[in-house]
Amino acid sequence: EIVLTQSPGTLSLSPGERATLSCRAGQSVSSSYLAWYQQKPGQAPRLLIYGASSRATGIPDRFSGSGSGTDFTLTISRLEPEDFAVYYCQQYGSSPWTFGQGTKVEIK
Amino acid sequence: EVQLVESGGGLVKPGGSLRLSCAASGFRFNRYSMNWVRQAPGKGLEWVSSINNSGSFIYYADSVKGRFTISRDNAENSLYLQMNSLRAEDTAVYYCARGYGSGSYFYDYWGQGTLVTVSS
Numbered sequence: 356e357i358v359l360t361q362s363p364g365t366l367s368l369s370p371g372e373r374a375t376l377s378c379r380a381g382q383s384v385s386s387s388y389l390a391w392y393q394q395k396p397g398q399a400p401r402l403l404i405y406g407a408s409s410r411a412t413g414i415p416d417r418f419s420g421s422g423s424g425t426d427f428t429l430t431i432s433r434l435e436p437e438d439f440a441v442y443y444c445q446q447y448g449s450s451p452w453t454f455g456q457g458t459k460v461e462i463k
Numbered sequence: 464e465v466q467l468v469e470s471g472g473g474l475v476k477p478g479g480s481l482r483l484s485c486a487a488s489g490f491r492f493n494r495y496s497m498n499w500v501r502q503a504p505g506k507g508l509e510w511v512s513s514i515n516n517s518g519s520f521i522y523y524a525d526s527v528k529g530r531f532t533i534s535r536d537n538a539e540n541s542l543y544l545q546m547n548s549l550r551a552e553d554t555a556v557y558y559c560a561r562g563y564g565s566g567s568y569f570y571d572y573w574g575q576g577t578l579v580t581v582s583s
Binding site for chain 1: 500507508509510513522524525558563567568569570571572573574575576
């Protein structure tokens with residue numbers, strides 16, 4: 356099983372600032388099969404990024420993903436008020452598909 | 464518009480059974496893998512089970528293997544999760560999620576979830 360570790364656990368930032376979220380895998384994620392999701396309280400998750408760097412349909416370009424192998428990053432270039440949420444990474448390269456524990460981006 | 468609507472959740476005693484359903488609409492159901500993902504109260508996401516578009520490939524998390532059964536009815540555009548021998552640690556919101564393609568296991572659309580509570 357590929358364990359995904361996200362850091363930091365909580366990120367306290369102000370609107371307009373840049374957010375950098377990390378997802379580290381315990382072993383290499385094949386073919387960069389890494390996705391990122393956003394979840395707001397009481398809502399289902401929403402797909403942001405797949406294939407490590409491809410934005411899902413309708414996702415603003417302030418969201419970008421990068422990385423390969425074991426180290427992946429989600430960057431939000433300028434935080435908007437609606438971006439404060441919990442973010443999860445997920446690997447889908449090998450079963451069991453696994454999620455990271457999440458990073459909460461909160462308003463400072 | 465893609466819609467996924469879960470039903471069947473509720474309160475059940477430990478050792479009991481429950482069957483979740485997910486009604487899909489707005490897309491060609493038989494072209495996509497389908498999945499169940501759960502989230503315990505206040506916790507993160509946990510993948511539970513997946514089935515490819517034809518039903519020929521099925522996967523389970525170790526935590527539910529032997530107790531849960533995923534299935535689909537492509538004629539009815541429906542996904543199911545039969546849950547037996549339920550435990551307190553199965554308490555969670557269960558989401559139905561569409562895979563990005565026939566055999567892809569990340570999720571581009573999610574339902575709103577159905578709450579399963581296992582308690583005596």
